[in-house]
Amino acid sequence: MSDPVDPDEEPVHRLLGLTDEEFETIGGILGRSPSDAELAMYSVMWSEHCSYKSSRPHLGRFPTQAPWVVVGPGENAGVVDLGDGWLAALRIESHNHPSFVEPYQGAATGVGGILRDVFTMGARPIALWNQIRFGSLDDAHNRYLFSGVVAGIAGYGNAVGVPTLGGEIAFEECYTGNPLVNVMCLGVLRREQLVLGTAGTEGSVAVLLGNATGRDGIGGASVLASASFDETSGTKRPSVQVGDPFEEKKLIEACLELYDKGLVVGVQDLGAAGLSCACSEPAARAGMGMDVDLDAVHTREPDMTAPELLMSESQERMMAFVAPDRLEAVLEVARRWEIDAAVVGTVTTGGTLTVRHNGEVVAELPADSLSEAAPVYKRPTGEPIWLAGLWNNTMDLLTPPSVDEALLRLLDDPSIADARWVYEQYDHMLFLNTVIEPGHDASLIRIKGTSKGLAVSTDGNGRHCYLDPRRGGARLVYEAGLNVALTGAEPMAVVDNLNFGNPEKPEVMWQFRETIEGISEACEVLSTPVIGGNVSFYNETDGNDIFPTPVIGLLGLADPMPAHPPRLDGARAGMELWMFGSQRSRNLAGSAFEKVIAGHVGGRPSAPDAVMARGVIEVAIHNARLGLAPAVHDISDGGAAVAIAEMCIRSGVGATVQFTDWVGLFAENPHRFIAAVPADVASDLETLAARWDVPVTRLGHFGGTEIRFENGGPESASVGLAEATERWREAIPRRLAGG
Amino acid sequence: MKAAVVVFPGTNCEHDVAWALGIAGADAHLVWHRETDLSDFDGIVLPGGFAHGDYLRTGAIARFSPIMDEVKRRAEEGVPVLGICNGFQVLCEAHLLPGAFHQNRDLTFICRPIHLRVEDTDSILTRAAEVGQVLTIPLNSYEGNFTVHDPAAMRGRVLARYADATGSVDDESNPNGSVDNIAAISNPAGNVAGIMPHPERAVEEILGSVDGLVLMRSFVESMEPARV
Numbered sequence: 017m018s019d020p021v022d023p024d025e026e027p028v029h030r031l032l033g034l035t036d037e038e039f040e041t042i043g044g045i046l047g048r049s050p051s052d053a054e055l056a057m058y059s060v061m062w063s064e065h066c067s068y069k070s071s072r073p074h075l076g077r078f079p080t081q082a083p084w085v086v087v088g089p090g091e092n093a094g095v096v097d098l099g100d101g102w103l104a105a106l107r108i109e110s111h112n113h114p115s116f117v118e119p120y121q122g123a124a125t126g127v128g129g130i131l132r133d134v135f136t137m138g139a140r141p142i143a144l145w146n147q148i149r150f151g152s153l154d155d156a157h158n159r160y161l162f163s164g165v166v167a168g169i170a171g172y173g174n175a176v177g178v179p180t181l182g183g184e185i186a187f188e189e190c191y192t193g194n195p196l197v198n199v200m201c202l203g204v205l206r207r208e209q210l211v212l213g214t215a216g217t218e219g220s221v222a223v224l225l226g227n228a229t230g231r232d233g234i235g236g237a238s239v240l241a242s243a244s245f246d247e248t249s250g251t252k253r254p255s256v257q258v259g260d261p262f263e264e265k266k267l268i269e270a271c272l273e274l275y276d277k278g279l280v281v282g283v284q285d286l287g288a289a290g291l292s293c294a295c296s297e298p299a300a301r302a303g304m305g306m307d308v309d310l311d312a313v314h315t316r317e318p319d320m321t322a323p324e325l326l327m328s329e330s331q332e333r334m335m336a337f338v339a340p341d342r343l344e345a346v347l348e349v350a351r352r353w354e355i356d357a358a359v360v361g362t363v364t365t366g367g368t369l370t371v372r373h374n375g376e377v378v379a380e381l382p383a384d385s386l387s388e389a390a391p392v393y394k395r396p397t398g399e400p401i402w403l404a405g406l407w408n409n410t411m412d413l414l415t416p417p418s419v420d421e422a423l424l425r426l427l428d429d430p431s432i433a434d435a436r437w438v439y440e441q442y443d444h445m446l447f448l449n450t451v452i453e454p455g456h457d458a459s460l461i462r463i464k465g466t467s468k469g470l471a472v473s474t475d476g477n478g479r480h481c482y483l484d485p486r487r488g489g490a491r492l493v494y495e496a497g498l499n500v501a502l503t504g505a506e507p508m509a510v511v512d513n514l515n516f517g518n519p520e521k522p523e524v525m526w527q528f529r530e531t532i533e534g535i536s537e538a539c540e541v542l543s544t545p546v547i548g549g550n551v552s553f554y555n556e557t558d559g560n561d562i563f564p565t566p567v568i569g570l571l572g573l574a575d576p577m578p579a580h581p582p583r584l585d586g587a588r589a590g591m592e593l594w595m596f597g598s599q600r601s602r603n604l605a606g607s608a609f610e611k612v613i614a615g616h617v618g619g620r621p622s623a624p625d626a627v628m629a630r631g632v633i634e635v636a637i638h639n640a641r642l643g644l645a646p647a648v649h650d651i652s653d654g655g656a657a658v659a660i661a662e663m664c665i666r667s668g669v670g671a672t673v674q675f676t677d678w679v680g681l682f683a684e685n686p687h688r689f690i691a692a693v694p695a696d697v698a699s700d701l702e703t704l705a706a707r708w709d710v711p712v713t714r715l716g717h718f719g720g721t722e723i724r725f726e727n728g729g730p731e732s733a734s735v736g737l738a739e740a741t742e743r744w745r746e747a748i749p750r751r752l753a754g755g
Numbered sequence: 756m757k758a759a760v761v762v763f764p765g766t767n768c769e770h771d772v773a774w775a776l777g778i779a780g781a782d783a784h785l786v787w788h789r790e791t792d793l794s795d796f797d798g799i800v801l802p803g804g805f806a807h808g809d810y811l812r813t814g815a816i817a818r819f820s821p822i823m824d825e826v827k828r829r830a831e832e833g834v835p836v837l838g839i840c841n842g843f844q845v846l847c848e849a850h851l852l853p854g855a856f857h858q859n860r861d862l863t864f865i866c867r868p869i870h871l872r873v874e875d876t877d878s879i880l881t882r883a884a885e886v887g888q889v890l891t892i893p894l895n896s897y898e899g900n901f902t903v904h905d906p907a908a909m910r911g912r913v914l915a916r917y918a919d920a921t922g923s924v925d926d927e928s929n930p931n932g933s934v935d936n937i938a939a940i941s942n943p944a945g946n947v948a949g950i951m952p953h954p955e956r957a958v959e960e961i962l963g964s965v966d967g968l969v970l971m972r973s974f975v976e977s978m979e980p981a982r983v
Contacts, residue, residue, distance in 0.1 A: 170864045174897070175805045177767025262765050262808025352787075354764055441864040443895050445956050448771050453963075462961070464774075579961075 032059035056323035094547025119164025139203025151192025180442035182454025193557030216281035230316030233257030233329030398522035409618035433747030469577030473499035478563030489534030504640030505572030517561025586647030597688030775955035801842025843949030860932030
């Protein structure tokens with residue numbers, strides 16, 4: 017076959033990303049040399065991206081069981097039971113490498129792909145989030161990547177008609193050559209609409225729905241997603257797919273109608289590895305084989321070869337498996353929604369996947385060998401030799417900072433600042449379900465016609481996880497759990513996106529294993545099973561790995577949803593300012609303060625406290641349900657000082673805060689939140705906190721036009737609300753305009 | 756009162772509009788763009804979204820959808836016809852309303868609540884409102900920058916302008932560069948109206964505003980039962 021990327025003279029299997037050992041294994045499975053088409057299929061299906069060959073030995077650690085888990089990891093999306101016949105489907109995926117090579121299309125097709133994962137399950141996608149990380153905005157190329165990714169998410173998500181409820185943005189030097197673009201989608205469905213990715217029984221026909229297949233995205237999973245970056249990465253642009261949200265919108269509606277009418281036995285989306293995956297995985301899950309005719313595939317251009325057809329990652333395609341007597345009804349639905357449909361295969365017994373092209377057999381292999389026989393690598397792990405040095409390298413400030421100046425600089429940090437430049441480009445209101453919009457700790461979405469609200473938070477923190485991957489990973493789960501609890505929701509399930517460096521390095525695999533351990537421990541404490549996830553390795557450029565950056569997406573259920581859920585912007589003059597959680601919070605390791613003020617990343621972040629985590633979450637849930645404190649905000653990046661300032665800015669009111677010393681203002685110890693407390697609920701709140709053994713600190717009160725920090729000494733300081741607001745609002749627009 | 760909510764391929768606000776019409780007291784039905792008979796309906800709404808992907812130009816392909824001849828016929832009979840966002844763009848392309856749309860002044864998509872000042876109440880969209888009333892309603896568009904050949908000739912046909920919270924209309928309160936801050940207009944008869952922001956997104960307290968209700972109710976009150 018002709019190689020689409022590199023005219024080098026290496027053997028074809030290496031160009032496709034297969035090792036010599038993997039090539040030999042394929043020969044062993046087949047009992048002969050693979051054909052070009054077979055080699056193409058194995059190369060994409062056995063890629064790191066599709067096969068999880070380096071991560072699988074560790075992913076088994078995750079707790080995945082709970083009575084409310086309907087579908088756990090391994091399907092296209094995880095599904096949980098919300099009660100009364102309602103289910104929710106949740107999935108997260110990365111599109112890091114495509115977004116670096118081509119930011120608009122890379123991000124756009126990430127959105128398209130995650131939507132398909134969710135509506136493949138029978139669910140209507142109701143909300144999207146994204147977690148995006150870049151290098152410093154002082155660099156022109158990073159500004160180009162950032163605005164391109166945001167435009168791509170907006171361009172696709174808005175047009176496809178699914179609201180984007182925000183997510184997370186962060187900036188850190190380590191992402192300069194390797195931005196992270198993670199996207200998450202939530203869908204809801206009635207139990208009877210659940211569809212799985214199975215090919216069904218003998219005689220079922222495979223109907224390819226949607227977009228025509230072209231030469232875009234060939235080898236995306238193997239060439240792009242499973243390899244490291246260097247200066248030649250720009251030549252990989254042809255491996256990036258091109259998205260068409262209009263086609264996807266029609267595909268969503270058509271598929272939902274197919275499910276409504278009960279016309280399909282199974283569905284598989286065509287994402288990474290394209291047809292190779294959509295033919296083999298459903299057949300393997302059903303214990304069946306399939307005859308596939310590539311000549312029936314509707315194509316965008318003539319003369320595509322069999323390997324190209326099998327590897328293409330052209331977007332907006334779905335494979336439906338249909339009983340023969342339902343075929344005409346399926347084609348009728350496709351015609352009505354004006355999408356193309358082609359019968360490309362028939363399910364067979366015996367487990368053999370046979371592929372024909374131009375009337376000849378071009379591939380004949382065991383269907384399950386593409387997924388289940390994929391190699392598994394027990395990569396060596398080793399604690400980084402530099403870790404102890406890093407822990408000892410604590411920040412050493414010669415003079416204490418001035419609290420007001422430090423606060424203003426933190427509010428001006430793009431990772432902390434107002435993100436409205438981003439989320440106002442996203443339609444975040446469609447469907448009339450958005451109760452808590454972007455810009456809060458968690459999103460809250462109602463399900464119309466029920467008493468239920470779904471709260472979602474996504475959290476990542478590369479610095480904490482770099483300094484201690486186990487503590488960092490666990491704290492992300494607790495942070496996301498607290499965020500959904502603040503709206504009144506009980507944490508329910510977790511999806512994770514594990515963004516890591518090169519797995520062939522022992523220290524990266526050690527970070528990976530430690531992170532999974534931390535996430536698992538916290539998930540066990542909160543009874544939030546992991547129902548799905550995504551692993552993205554090889555996030556390195558020129559040999560430099562990114563910080564280990566797991567991203568947690570946590571779903572919570574509030575039933576009944578509070579009539580007036582607490583908000584970030586509900587503080588009013590006269591309300592008291594309380595802090596819930598540990599009063600001995602003095603750890604600055606990995607904090608925004610150290611990074612922004614001292615340019616330092618070192619020390620060891622504090623360990624999470626399972627009992628306190630659970631207690632604070634219970635206080636938050638009951639506060640919302642009982643309608644006590646109307647304004648709450650978790651303490652995370654920038655510590656209590658930033659959390660208080662954000663509440664003041666968003667509420668349009670100042671505050672006066674008593675403190676002992678500046679360290680406590682900027683420390684990022686976990687399991688804490690700020691509340692604005694009206695006098696008439698104070699005693700109820702104290703009783704509630706005492707019931708869960710959660711310490712309460714009365715820090716001051718809201719009011720005035722200044723944010724004042726007082727300790728009776730020279731460290732006392734004050735920042736005008738107007739100036740704080742200006743810094744916080746303009747931090748991102750100012751940098752983008754400064755290009 | 757039966758309202759038709761027209762669904763083009765790529766339309767995405769149809770369920771929201773139907774929901775809000777229900778709250779405003781109408782019986783809403785989704786109607787596919789290939790239908791050619793709307794004689795059964797007392798009012799017609801073209802909702803927001805990306806009809807036909809907005810390829811070529813917003814509304815440019817939707818104008819040729821089979822249903823549009825019937826929308827025109829019913830409009831000429833005096834039936835209330837409302838276009839919201841993308842539906843407004845379609846009505847302009849179909850020459851049921853004057854004007855056209857550019858990309859927003861700052862070349863970014865805008866999704867946020869904005870303030871509108873009601874300018875004229877002689878229309879199916881504003882009859883229940885008061886002149887000078889300030890409404891808080893979400894805007895959600897990339898090509899929302901309205902332009903018209905002769906803005907002066909729009910006198911009496913401008914239903915609402917972008918304003919600030921006090922009702923002051925100026926450049927600062929213009930989110931997208933629309934000429935004369937125009938956000939909503941009607942035809943001379945007042946039975947065909949277009950509005951760029953989304954009144955259907957502001958119909959319940961839990962969604963942040965109920966200011967869209969007065970506009971949705973105006974539309975519903977304008978519908979008279981179709982004569983048999």
